Amino acid sequence: MQTEKNRINVGHEIVIPENPVSHFLFSNTRSAWIWLVIRLYLGYEWLMAGWGKAFGAKRDNWTGENAGAAIQGFIKGALEKAEAGKDVSGWYASFLEDFVLPNAKLFSYLVAYGEVLVxxxxxxxxxxxxxxxxxxxxxxxxxxxxxxSSNPLLFILATWLVLAWKVAGWYGLDRWALPYLGTPWDRKAKA
Structure with missing residues (x-):
């Protein structure tokens, strides 16, 4: 006999109980120290990468007098890889050539300040x-x-932080900001 507690089908929804490990990692504030370490490492990497581009030694080719020069060089390197049939898909090469390259100055600012903000x-x-x-x-x-480079590792860590969004900022401003801001789906339910 199936009880309400272990039901998988509830109306039109499939409800599967969360396992204890994922509950601890993604919903329990006792795991927040794990996310703090990952968050600080990842944040430092992004801040240092963007700081040099926005305010430091690399500024001239990113947000300074020659803004966009670094992006143009980066894109030309990616396009050479695409032509050689290595590492870059044709559709992405087309995007870089047709959209990013003509707007290199804008993307230069977006990357530099985006890295700092992240x-x-x-x-x-x-x-x-x-x-x-x-x-x-x-x-x-x-x-x-x-x-x-380090992009695969940083991508994996960022993905984990996205999954742990409820507790990843517990030792940070999210502890107060998230309850104050709420969530869009919560606000709709109360309206």
Whole structure:
């Protein structure tokens, strides 16, 4: 006999009870120290990468007088890889050539300041899931362009932080911001 507690079908929804490990990692604040370590590492990496581009030694080719020069060089390298049939898909090469390259200056600012904002968001633990999502999005863009480096590791860590969004910022500003801001789906339910 099936009880309400272990039912899998509830109306039109399939409800599968969460396993204890994922519950601990993604919903229990006792796991927040794990996410704090990952968050601080990832945030530091993003902040340092963006700081040099936005304010430091690399500024001239990213956000300074020659803004867009670094992006143009990066894209030309990716296009060469695509022509050689290595590491870069044809559809992504077309996107880079037809959309990003003509707007290199804009993308230069987006990358530089985006990296800084992702880094700051992760370090202070504010909107951690959103910051990690955009960090992972940039990692994916770099991977599609054929740049491996540390991008696979950073992408995996960002994905984990996105999954742990409820507790990843517990030792940070999310502890107060998330209850105050709420969630869009919660606000609709109360309306």
């Amino acid at each position: 880094g700051l968001g992760l370090i202070v633990g504010l909107l951690t899931g959103i910051a990690a999502f955009f960090g992972g999005f940039m990692n994916a863009a770099f991977l599609f362009a054929g740049t491996v």
